[in-house]
Amino acid sequence: MEHEPAPREADELSMLDPRVIDPRQEIVRRAGLDDRDVDQVVRVMQALRRWREADRRASEASRRYMRLGETDMRAIRYLIAAGHQGRAVTPGALAEHLQISTASTTKLLDRLVAGGHVLRRPHPSDRRSVVVEVTAETRNTARLTVGRRHARRFDVAARLSPAERDIVAGFLEDLASTADEE
Amino acid sequence: MEHEPAPREADELSMLDPRVIDPRQEIVRRAGLDDRDVDQVVRVMQALRRWREADRRASEASRRYMRLGETDMRAIRYLIAAGHQGRAVTPGALAEHLQISTASTTKLLDRLVAGGHVLRRPHPSDRRSVVVEVTAETRNTARLTVGRRHARRFDVAARLSPAERDIVAGFLEDLASTADEE
């Protein structure tokens, strides 16, 4: 088995280039760019894709390490963050955040309880309900694995100058709100 | 915080701030940053997360539109890209690309064939094998939905100056290779 770093990425690249996806070049014409500009923009978009893929792989690795599914990991991250802010989380709130049904959340919690990752405690004021808490051990493990990934990311951003950080942050914010449109 | 539109986002923010995730502040100390720097870097990372989330939602929307699962959509994108380069794709190659078993690929192709998205043709030179092709209609639909998303992204990058594009691309490339480390 060969660990191909290159062709994997290259395979889908054609869809990133507006000259390919949009044969009539409307996008390019509208933006008023020349070929050099287009190449540069494509480079940005390739980099964006590369990062997203790399990050996906990395977070998959830490999930594997903790033997958790994707949703399970999201749940734990959410619970840790909420706990950090002193907010109690009920199964219903968790379902809402994860955008899954409450039935699936019950099963999710059963899994996490069985794995020793969370506890169900009685809700202090509503006897129908429950408060979910992450165990100390899982919290620490998650902090270590997620934290390390974050630290590396952080270092990269830290190397930028303040002006560069503004440019990058502004670009990403624009991108995010554009993606959310419509 | 500031203009945060979604509490949804804010919920997980604490894990993005190294002052929270790393109480002993080793990350910050190592990078030699003051509080203002940290805020700025955190802003970059929040923006990065916001974009990733927004993009995830957007691509989910186009999957819903085409009534396809995540893997199914990836498969179609791959097939379209390959077709564009004149490369024939076999089920085996698709399995390799998607990183799923060949058995799952058979089922995947059954689904896609049933939905009228792809065709199985006999392989021209290997009678054990098969060539998979996307139907013209699905290709067009995919181009429209994926393409529109891309066009919007493209426009954002196009608004940057050439120098800014270099900064952004460089940053993202660093980020990607850092994420792949270890």
Place this chain on the structure above:
DNA sequence: GGGTGATCACTAGCTTGGCTAGCTAAATTT
């Protein structure tokens, strides 16, 4: 207070999309 509808988590049972194991036909190697 006492009834009534809403809300909470949970259970039961289905569906989907992965997986491994094993098959047959064809290609390739010896």
Place this chain on the structure above:
DNA sequence: AAATTTAGCTAGCCAAGCTAGTGATCACCC
């Protein structure tokens, strides 16, 4: 020509979603 490898498929399992429906509790309104 025989043996091995490779390609895709079938059979059957499992994990993690879903919808529908339940019982307990809450909140409101008379």
